[in-house]
Amino acid sequence: MCNAAHREPLFNESSSLITKLGLDNKQVGLYHLMSKFYEIEPNLENYWRSIILFGRNVASYKFALAKALYDLKDSGDSVISLEQLAVPFSRHIAEHLVVCDKQITSASSKFLDGCRDFNAKQINQDALIDLTVQLGFNNVLDAFHNVHEQELPVRFFMDERKTKGGITLTDNFYRLGEQYQYDNLAAETESRWRLVETAWELNLPKHLIQVDYKEETREFFADNKLRRVAVTAASPSLNGYQKGRCFYCFRDISLDNNHADFADVDHFFPHDLRKCDAEKPINGVANLVLSCVDCNRGVSGKFANLPALPLLQRLHDRNEYLITSHHPLRETLIVQTGCSTEKRQQFLQDAYNCSITHYGFNQKWQPPQQGIAIF
Numbered sequence: 001m002c003n004a005a006h007r008e009p010l011f012n013e014s015s016s017l018i019t020k021l022g023l024d025n026k027q028v029g030l031y032h033l034m035s036k037f038y039e040i041e042p043n044l045e046n047y048w049r050s051i052i053l054f055g056r057n058v059a060s061y062k063f064a065l066a067k068a069l070y071d072l073k074d075s076g077d078s079v080i081s082l083e084q085l086a087v088p089f090s091r092h093i094a095e096h097l098v099v100c101d102k103q104i105t106s107a108s109s110k111f112l113d114g115c116r117d118f119n120a121k122q123i124n125q126d127a128l129i130d131l132t133v134q135l136g137f138n139n140v141l142d143a144f145h146n147v148h149e150q151e152l153p154v155r156f157f158m159d160e161r162k163t164k165g166g167i168t169l170t171d172n173f174y175r176l177g178e179q180y181q182y183d184n185l186a187a188e189t190e191s192r193w194r195l196v197e198t199a200w201e202l203n204l205p206k207h208l209i210q211v212d213y214k215e216e217t218r219e220f221f222a223d224n225k226l227r228r229v230a231v232t233a234a235s236p237s238l239n240g241y242q243k244g245r246c247f248y249c250f251r252d253i254s255l256d257n258n259h260a261d262f263a264d265v266d267h268f269f270p271h272d273l274r275k276c277d278a279e280k281p282i283n284g285v286a287n288l289v290l291s292c293v294d295c296n297r298g299v300s301g302k303f304a305n306l307p308a309l310p311l312l313q314r315l316h317d318r319n320e321y322l323i324t325s326h327h328p329l330r331e332t333l334i335v336q337t338g339c340s341t342e343k344r345q346q347f348l349q350d351a352y353n354c355s356i357t358h359y360g361f362n363q364k365w366q367p368p369q370q371g372i373a374i375f
């Protein structure tokens with residue numbers, strides 16, 4: 001460990017709201033983060049993301065439903081019968097069962113057994129669709145718009161099973177499809193799904209799962225000491241929290257590697273920090289952000305510079321988001337950076353001080369802002 005001789009001031013302490021309202025830490029943190037997520041830029045993409053990213057999961061069905069809705073967007077029908085919905089919905093579940101047999105936290109499910117039978121060619125697609133219509137949508141259609149036990153103020157479909165035998169896609173859903181970020185949402189959903197099912201499948205105490213980033217393939221690796229598995233591409237997992245913007249300058253970024261705005265995965269603290277402390281999880285998710293190319297390696301790019309202090313606060317806020325959202329990387333972040341907000345703050349502060357002490361970063365790097373500050 002290195003001792004920091006030079007000390008930057010600590011972050012501003014958060015307000016004493018906790019005391020004023022008599023709420024516990026967790027409640028306040030949750031409220032604050034959730035409302036911040038909504039109120040700064042309450043757009044459709046961010047409401048949709050809150051469905052995919054937030055909340056504890058007991059089954060992967062909401063991911064399958066989201067993916068089914070992406071598939072049906074261009075079908076031309078705003079009323080989708082359960083039979084129609086069952087086709088892509090069951091296909092996504094069946095495909096995921098091949099990759100990971102654990103799709104629910106409870107021990108068994110007749111619906112999942114049916115999907116397994118379909119994969120084993122023991123039932124045909126018609127039988128699978130019938131079963132899906134009967135059992136596959138229990139809870140998921142009712143609960144889809146609930147985030148942290150609250151109904152979102154916008155709906156992407158109306159549940160009209162009783163009157164129309166299906167759901168009706170709303171204008172909000174079509175408008176979502178027209179947003180710049182829409183193309184990233186499918187990748188983010190898939191990425192989140194892979195993380196959730198991997199966490200279930202490893203089925204070990206969560207604190208044993210370390211997730212590291214592998215530069216060459218831009219992937220997260222889960223390491224449970226027994227085996228090391230590629231979990232998912234890193235970028236989609238990180239993007240939801242940055243709302244499709246560069247972490248540093250807020251410019252729009254893309255997850256499509258053919259796109260001019262294709263995002264870099266950037267290490268907030270430079271690689272050299274490893275020399276201070278081999279244990280510093282420089283490849284841990286706590287230190288990874290998505291950045292535009294200009295910020296990462298453009299003419300006035302960051303390269304191995306140390307970001308300015310307000311950006312350190314932003315990194316801390318981002319990490320707290322990941323933790324509060326019950327993201328599958330939550331436990332990893334806690335293990336790597338500390339079990340309380342204060343400890344995590346101190347962890348980042350120590351890394352910051354360490355960088356300054358050893359590398360003498362006099363000029364802190366911060367790019368000009370290229371868009372509204374939405375996080």
Ligand SMILES: [Zn+2]
Binds near residue numbers: 246291
């Ligand atoms: Zn940028």
